Amino acid sequence: MPDLPPLARTNAEARLYLTLQPCPTCRSTRCAFRSSVITIDGVLASRYTGECLRCHAQRAHEFLLPEEVLPPPSGTVQFGADNPSELLDPGVWLWYADICIRQVPSDTADLDDRSLRAARHALATALAATEEALKFIPPHADRVPLSAFTSADGLAMHERESGRFTRPRLEAVRDTYATALAHW
Incomplete structure (x- = not known):
């Protein structure tokens, strides 16, 4: 069997x-x-x-396409279907969600339309990344298994904050982001 690249769901x-x-x-x-x-x-x-913008080295990455291509959703963010990512582990997904949520101001009263759209997109991205971390929890399990953390960065995130990878905690964060987005 040929050595195929990983799947990129979207x-x-x-x-x-x-x-x-x-x-x-x-x-x-x-x-x-x-x-x-x-x-x-x-x-x-x-x-x-592409070409590295700093040193001009040529770069290339290949990914399998999914059997069913998901069209980009309108007004929200979606990284994949129901299956967990083959590219990023749950620690990286949660780390990225943290980066995105820090871009959402607590008070949006003084934001112009462009800034409001950017903040809404950051919130939608944080929600989608949190949902991605949840996909690594097996049915009937209460937490992401340690074996799901396949990168050094993801494993470090788990070691620092393993309590963040339980189903109740991830669902609470997801629901908080979803509620905030619905009221936007």
């Missing part, structure tokens, strides 16, 4: 993964990627290529 998931990957030459994460659809051993895939 373009949004692939793009997030790419923004988190440092250049192997200079460690910068700034790269303008372009995508194309290719086949790898007869299987549809996407190839993202």
Whole structure:
């Protein structure tokens, strides 16, 4: 069986993964990627290529395409269907949710329309990333299993705050973000 690349469930998931990957030459994460659809051993895939904006090294990443392509949702964020990510582990998803939620001001009264849209998008992204972390909890389990943490960053997040990876805690955070978004 050929060695196939990991599955990217949506373009949004692939793009997030790419923004988190440092250049192997200079460690910068700034790269303008372009995508194309290719086949790898007869299987549809996407190839993202670009040039590092710091050192100009050529970069390329490939991902399998899902059998059913999810169209980008209108007015919200979706990184994938019901299956857990093959690209990012639950620790990275929760870390990213934290980054996004910090971009949402507690008081939006003085924001212009553009800033309001950006804040709403950040909240929707934090919600979607939290939902991604929840997908790693097996049915009838109460927490994300340690085996789901496959990256050094995700494992470090788990070691620092393992209590954040329980079903009740993740669901409470998800519900808080969803309620806030519904009232936006």
